[in-house]
Amino acid sequence: MKRIVILTGAGISAESGVKTFRGSNGLWNNYRIEEVASPIAWERDPKLVLEFYNQRRKQLFEVNPNAGHKALVKLEKKFNVKIITQNVDDLHERAGSENILHLHGELKKARSTVDSGLVYELKDWPLNIGDKCEQGSQLRPHIVWFGEAVPAIMDAIQIVKRADIFIVIGTSMVVYPAAGLINYVSDETPKYLIDPNAEEVSGIRNLTIIRKKAGEGVPELVEELLGLGKL
Numbered sequence: 001m002k003r004i005v006i007l008t009g010a011g012i013s014a015e016s017g018v019k020t021f022r023g024s025n026g027l028w029n030n031y032r033i034e035e036v037a038s039p040i041a042w043e044r045d046p047k048l049v050l051e052f053y054n055q056r057r058k059q060l061f062e063v064n065p066n067a068g069h070k071a072l073v074k075l076e077k078k079f080n081v082k083i084i085t086q087n088v089d090d091l092h093e094r095a096g097s098e099n100i101l102h103l104h105g106e107l108k109k110a111r112s113t114v115d116s117g118l119v120y121e122l123k124d125w126p127l128n129i130g131d132k133c134e135q136g137s138q139l140r141p142h143i144v145w146f147g148e149a150v151p152a153i154m155d156a157i158q159i160v161k162r163a164d165i166f167i168v169i170g171t172s173m174v175v176y177p178a179a180g181l182i183n184y185v186s187d188e189t190p191k192y193l194i195d196p197n198a199e200e201v202s203g204i205r206n207l208t209i210i211r212k213k214a215g216e217g218v219p220e221l222v223e224e225l226l227g228l229g230k231l
């Protein structure tokens with residue numbers, strides 16, 4: 001079976017009603033990123049950080065996967081599919097995709113502040129000051145903040161290197177190290193980029209740019225790859 005590797009970003013969830021990151025002047029849902037998504041922010045004001053992620057998590061319980069997430073599931077009929085996502089939402093999981101690597105953590109999980117191996121599923125949206133791990137330390141969002149290492153990146157590189165087809169959907173490709181993953185894909189591998197605002201990309205061979213929203217562009221590409229459509 002051929003291997004398809006898919007790198008997704010906030011854009012694939014935009015049509016579900018989840019705001020992208022850089023959509024509005026570098027503000028993420030009216031917050032300055034450095035106020036809420038960094039270890040310094042957590043040290044300075046953990047309550048504000050928890051509130052920010054609580055709002056994101058509450059919203060996540062209210063939205064659903066869209067046509068883009070759902071179309072990717074169909075690829076599993078014919079291909080070995082691996083999704084590497086920068087998203088912290090669970091919309092790929094809820095659409096039914098099997099094989100998902102979260103590079104930047106998961107909104108519906110919390111983890112210990114003394115032992116990063118202690119990760120807990122959150123059944124409901126609020127995580128509060130005073131919520132503790134089994135060792136008695138405050139729980140934090142299970143999110144990779146700006147300035148923190150991305151533990152899953154080495155696994156992601158190994159996956160990307162073996163791609164027979166590589167698809168990038170809805171990412172501005174400015175957050176590293178995720179943005180560098182495309183450089184590990186072999187020159188010969190066909191690559192597709194689906195993003196309505198995609199700019200020209202230089203130095204990447206065999207790249208087809210599809211300037212459409214995920215809800216339209218992904219189902220079309222999937223049909224094409226399954227040998228059904230005409231692109």
Ligand code: NAD
Binds near residue numbers: 087174194215
């Ligand atoms: P980004 O906001 O920097 O870029 C989003 C990209 O999506 C843009 O290039 C935009 O043109 C494109 N886009 C907008 N609407 C689209 C649509 N309907 N279909 C396809 N593409 C569309 O996001 P990023 O590159 O993923 O980086 C932001 C970081 O912030 C991520 O690492 C992630 O952890 C976090 N984030 C996650 C979510 C989420 O989980 N849904 C949402 C916002 C931010």
